[in-house]
Amino acid sequence: MALKSLIISIKHLGDVVTSTVLIPMLKGRFPGMEIHYLVNPGAAPLVEPHPEVARVFRAPRSSGWRSLLSLVRGLRAERYEYAFDLSEGDRSAFLSLASGARVRAGYFTDRKYFARNLITRVKAPSWKYLPRRAVTECHADLARAVGCADPLAPMASLGVSPGGAAEAAAFLSLHNPAGDPYSVCHFTARDPIRLWPAEHCADAARFLRRRLGPVFLAASGADGDMPFVERVAELSGGAAVPAADMSLSGFMALVSGARGVLGLDSLVVHMAGAYGVPAVTLFGPSREANWLPKGPWVRAAHMDLPCRSCVTGGCLGGGVSRCLKEMDFETFVRPHLEELLESAPPRGAASPAPAA
Numbered sequence: 630m631a632l633k634s635l636i637i638s639i640k641h642l643g644d645v646v647t648s649t650v651l652i653p654m655l656k657g658r659f660p661g662m663e664i665h666y667l668v669n670p671g672a673a674p675l676v677e678p679h680p681e682v683a684r685v686f687r688a689p690r691s692s693g694w695r696s697l698l699s700l701v702r703g704l705r706a707e708r709y710e711y712a713f714d715l716s717e718g719d720r721s722a723f724l725s726l727a728s729g730a731r732v733r734a735g736y737f738t739d740r741k742y743f744a745r746n747l748i749t750r751v752k753a754p755s756w757k758y759l760p761r762r763a764v765t766e767c768h769a770d771l772a773r774a775v776g777c778a779d780p781l782a783p784m785a786s787l788g789v790s791p792g793g794a795a796e797a798a799a800f801l802s803l804h805n806p807a808g809d810p811y812s813v814c815h816f817t818a819r820d821p822i823r824l825w826p827a828e829h830c831a832d833a834a835r836f837l838r839r840r841l842g843p844v845f846l847a848a849s850g851a852d853g854d855m856p857f858v859e860r861v862a863e864l865s866g867g868a869a870v871p872a873a874d875m876s877l878s879g880f881m882a883l884v885s886g887a888r889g890v891l892g893l894d895s896l897v898v899h900m901a902g903a904y905g906v907p908a909v910t911l912f913g914p915s916r917e918a919n920w921l922p923k924g925p926w927v928r929a930a931h932m933d934l935p936c937r938s939c940v941t942g943g944c945l946g947g948g949v950s951r952c953l954k955e956m957d958f959e960t961f962v963r964p965h966l967e968e969l970l971e972s973a974p975p976r977g978a979a980s981p982a983p984a985a
Contacts, residue, residue: 630708631661631662631663632659632661632662632663632710633662633663633665633707633708633709633710633711634655634659634662634663634664634665634709634710634711634712634713635665635666635667635704635707635709635711635712635713635725635728635730636648636651636652636664636665636666636667636713636715637666637667637712637713637714637715637716637721637724637725638666638667638668638672638715638716639667639668639669639688639716639718639720639721639724640669640715640716640717641896642671642672642675642877642896643895643896643899643920644715644716644764645668645672645675645676646675646785646787646896646899646900646902646903647764647765647768647785647899648715648768648785649676649679649785649786649787649903650765650768650769650782650783650784650785650923651664651713651768651769651771651772652664652679652681652682652786653681653783653786654769654772654773654777654779654782654783655711655772655777656681657777657779658772658775658776658777658778663683663684664681664682664683665682665683665684665685665686665707665709666682666684666685666686667685667686667687667688667704667724667728668685668686668687668688669687669688669690670687670688670690671877673685673687674790674793674876674877674878674881675787675877675881676787677790678787678788678789678790678793678878678881679786679787679788680788681786684707686700686703686704687700688700688720688724700724701724701727701728704724704727704728704729705727705728705729707728708729709728709729709730709731710730710731710732711730711731711732711733711734711775712725712728712730712732712733712734713734713735713771713772714733714734714735714736714749715735715736715768715771717735717736717738717755717757719745721735722735722745722748722749723748725748725749726748732750732751732775733748733749733750733751734749734750734751734752734753734771734774734775735748735749735751735752735771736749736752736753736754736755736767736771737749737752737753737754737755738755751771751774751775752774753767753770753771753773753774754767754770755767756919760916760918760919760938761918762918762919763782763918763919763920763921763923764919764920765782765785765923766781766782768782769781769782782923783923784902784903784905784923784924785899785902785903785922785923786903787881787885787900787903787904789878789881789882789885790878790881790882792876792878792879793876793877793878793879793880793881793882794882796875796876796878796879796882797875797879797880797882797883797885797886798882800872800875800879800883801883801886804843804845804870805842805843809841809842809843810841810842810888810975811841811842811843811844811845811886811887811888812837812841812842812843812844812845812887812888812889812890812891813844813845813847813872813883813884813887813889813890813891813892813897813901814830814833814834814837814844814845814846814847814869814890814891814892815846815847815890815891815892815893815895815896815897815898816830816846816857816858816861816892816893817847817848817853817854817857817858817893818893818895819853821943821948821949822913822914822942822943822948822949822950822953823893823894823913823914823915823950823953824857824893824953825893825911825913825953825956826953826954827857827860827861827864828864829956829957829958829962830861830864830865831861831864831865831866831868831869832957832958832959833891833958833962833963833966834846834861834862834865834868834869835865835866835868836958836963836966837868837889837891837966838865838868838869840966840970841888841889841970842888843870844865844868844869844870845869845870845871845872845883846858846861846862846869846870846871846872847872847880847892847897848871848872848873855871855873858871858873859871881900884897884900884901884904884906885900885904885906887901887906888906888907888975889906889907889908889909889966889969889970889973890906890907890908890909891908891909891911891962891966892908892910892911893910893911893913894910894911894912894913894915894917894920898910898922898927899922901922901927902922902923902924902927903922905924905926906926907926907927907969907970907973908922908924908926908927908928908969909927909928909929909930909962909965909966909969910922910927910928910929910930911930911931911953911956911962912929912930912931912937912938912952913931913950913952913953913956914938914939914940914941914943914950914952914953915938915940916938916940917929917931917938918938926969926973928965928968928969929965930956930961930962930965931952931956931961932951932952932955932956932961934951934952936951936952937952
């Protein structure tokens with residue numbers, strides 16, 4: 630019977646992408662190991678096409694005992710040797726215990742979480758306690774705790790599904806029939822304090838349109854996303870086209886074939902890092918030391934303010950972050966894009982990465 634490991638990441642989509650650094654570390658230490666995942670249902674497309682992921686479980690959204698019992702039965706039937714809980718919550722700790730894994734690794738938490746600390750047998754500090762350590766290195770610490778010897782965490786990695794590749798190809802045939810290099814930008818955020826002003830976004834879109842070709846604006850589908858995306862498209866004078874109504878799988882394929890990505894600290898730039906696409910990430914209140922995607926063609930754009938990386942509710946009153954509001958394109962972002970466009974190896978005529 631093959632040695633099996635379960636990676637539990639029932640958090641945000643970007644967290645699931647960063648968790649994939651564990652895969653090559655575990656496969657290097659245990660070459661025949663099967664890697665399984667437990668994620669929220671909406672995150673399953675991120676890891677299902679990964680060539681090294683054998684099975685993906687979906688954590689039930691409801692707390693109904695029937696769905697939970699079915700999941701636990703499915704997990705226990707796999708007879709896991711290792712479970713890696715990256716979610717730092719009571720729910721994920723319970724699922725780690727319920728999986729029946731002999732070795733349960735996870736992040737230690739505050740003393741008040743007695744049960745969680747008791748469930749987790751192998752522990753490492755999370756990024757919350759180490760503000761200058763990358764999240765991927767914190768994940769790697771858990772793998773090192775079970776014998777993986779990698780001195781540095783590898784890059785995150787993603788696959789592309791056949792359905793996603795077909796969806797992206799159909800989108801590109803409509804909006805980029807010449808097959809020119811293109812870029813993807815993600816400027817929306819659930820939290821208003823993390824928004825870059827629409828005028829700056831439009832400046833970036835016009836620059837990328839001149840330098841590369843088509844510019845596609847990502848939208849998550851949240852209620853407040855599309856008005857902002859449409860506003861940026863309008864201010865850009867048509868230089869940018871919203872990439873709306875795409876599935877997550879299709880959007881993954883679109884990002885995988887891009888020549889460059891520009892966006893806030895979010896899922897899209899983590900996807901770019903995982904695909905090796907040159908990317909510039911805009912950092913305001915969040916910490917690039919923790920969240921900058923790993924890779925040689927990834928850069929962080931920020932303002933050097935004394936209060937930078939405050940991880941708070943914004944400043945200037947009204948929930949606005951000065952470090953984003955005053956971070957104009959020409960001064961703080963364009964130099965990074967220029968450098969990447971000149972130094973990063975060119976990608977071929979725009980097309981999604983081959984399906985895994």
